[in-house]
Amino acid sequence: MSIQQRTALITGASAGIGATFARFLAAQGYDLLLVARRVERLNDLATELKQQYGIQTYVFAADLTDKQAPSAIMAFAKERGVVIDMLINNAGLSGKTAFADxxxxxxxxxxxxxxxxxxxxxxxxxxxxxxxxWGRIINLSSLAAFSPPGASLLYTGIKSYVLNISESLDMELKPHGIHVTALCPGFTHSEFHDVMGTRDAANHLPAILWQQPEAVVKEGYEAVMKGKPVCVPGIVNKVIASSMRPIPESARYFLGKTFNPFKN
Ligand SMILES: NC(=O)c1ccc[n+]([C@@H]2O[C@H](COP(=O)([O-])OP(=O)(O)OC[C@H]3O[C@@H](n4cnc5c(N)ncnc54)[C@H](OP(=O)(O)O)[C@@H]3O)[C@@H](O)[C@H]2O)c1
Known part of the structure; x- marks a missing residue:
């Protein structure tokens, strides 16, 4: 099968890293099935990419907090005879308030x-x-999966799960030609901090900590094609991730408690 005949399903394609994946994969010749809640944005992006690259695009509006959404997406694809060759499990956000509140x-x-x-x-x-x-799956984890736990947020635990399950699936599925990669970005320019309500705090972080989504997407794509189960994009993030792992759990807890720029 040629690359032009492959279709990528991207969740959270209406903004940030997901929209960047859509542009990147369209340029590689992939057909796209774009999913998010803001359907006007998806339609605009689909039209733009179809015109620019001559690919086939499909748009499906879904709220992925709805338990029926995954089966509805797959039914939509099946009705159109679309087989998913690449899955970019990207949609996400971080909670804003303390667990108990x-x-x-x-x-x-x-x-x-x-x-x-x-x-x-x-x-x-x-x-x-x-x-x-043949198949490729990229699951958006985060540098948070390596970092000390953040007080009262589910986010660190959730992204640790995504990292762990991606590695497990990669082990199971590689013999079948399927690569699974946990993509673990650090601070990446997107709408993430606007949604989280931490834009001011984020703007005060040193520029060296930030990456553009294009760099994250390119490194993530190259990693999954090469069969790397974990991708921490960017030199600075790699240094942070590798320096965090050897730290004893008690010290990670202390660091997480002491240095949280987004404390509420
Ligand atoms: N930016 C960072 O610094 C950073 C760092 C590490 C990891 N990440 C991870 O990267 C992924 C993408 O984040 P981003 O930075 O690109 O954020 P973003 O710009 O805010 O985009 C988030 C995307 O997720 C979609 N989404 C959110 N809730 C949804 C829902 N209930 N149903 C369907 N789609 C939903 C949004 O679409 P709609 O609102 O239109 O539904 C949007 O397309 C996330 O998993 C995030 O945790 C981000």
């Missing part, structure tokens, strides 16, 4: 969006990938 439904939505939907979508695309003997 956050209504359970909001926490449950975070888990549904970034754990259950991520896992279910992978589970649903794998059978076709196995049958074809």
């Amino acid at each position: 956050t209504p359970w439904q909001e926490l449950a939505n975070e888990i549904q969006l970034m754990i259950t939907a991520v896992t279910e979508l992978a589970h649903r695309v794998i059978p076709d990938m196995k049958q074809q003997g």
Whole structure:
């Protein structure tokens, strides 16, 4: 199968890293199935990429906190005869308030969006990938998976799960021609901090800590094509990740407690 005939499903394609993945993969010749809640943005992006690269684009509006969303996305693809060759499990956000002060439904939505939907979508695309003997899955984890835990946020735990499950799936599926990569960016220019309400604090962080989404996407794509199960993009993030792992758990706890720029 030529690269032009492959289709990538990208969740959270209406902004930031997901929209950047859409542009990057369109330039490589992939057809795209774009998913997010803000459908006007997806339609604009789909039209632009179709015109620019002559690819086939599909748009599906979905709120991935809805338990039915993964099966609805796959039904939409099946009705159109679209087989997913590449999955970019990207949609995500960070909670804003302390665990005990956050209504359970909001926490449950975070888990549904970034754990259950991520896992279910992978589970649903794998059978076709196995049958074809080719598939690529990128799950958006975070440098937070390596960093000390953040007080009261589910985010660190969620992204640690994504890192761990990606490595497990890669081990299981590589013999079937399927590569799975946990992409673990550090601070990346996107709408993430606007949504989280931490834009002011984020703007005060040193420029050296930030990456453009284009660099993150390129490194993530190259990693999954090479079969690397974990990708920490950028030199600075690599140094941070590797310096965090050998630290004893008690020291990681202390660091997380002491240096949290987004403390609420
Ligand atoms: N930016 C960073 O510094 C950074 C660092 C490490 C990891 N990450 C991870 O990278 C991924 C992308 O984040 P980003 O930085 O690109 O953030 P972003 O610019 O805020 O984009 C987030 C995307 O997720 C989608 N999304 C959020 N909630 C959704 C829902 N309930 N249903 C469907 N789609 C939903 C949004 O689309 P709609 O609002 O239109 O639904 C949007 O397209 C996330 O998983 C994030 O945790 C980001």
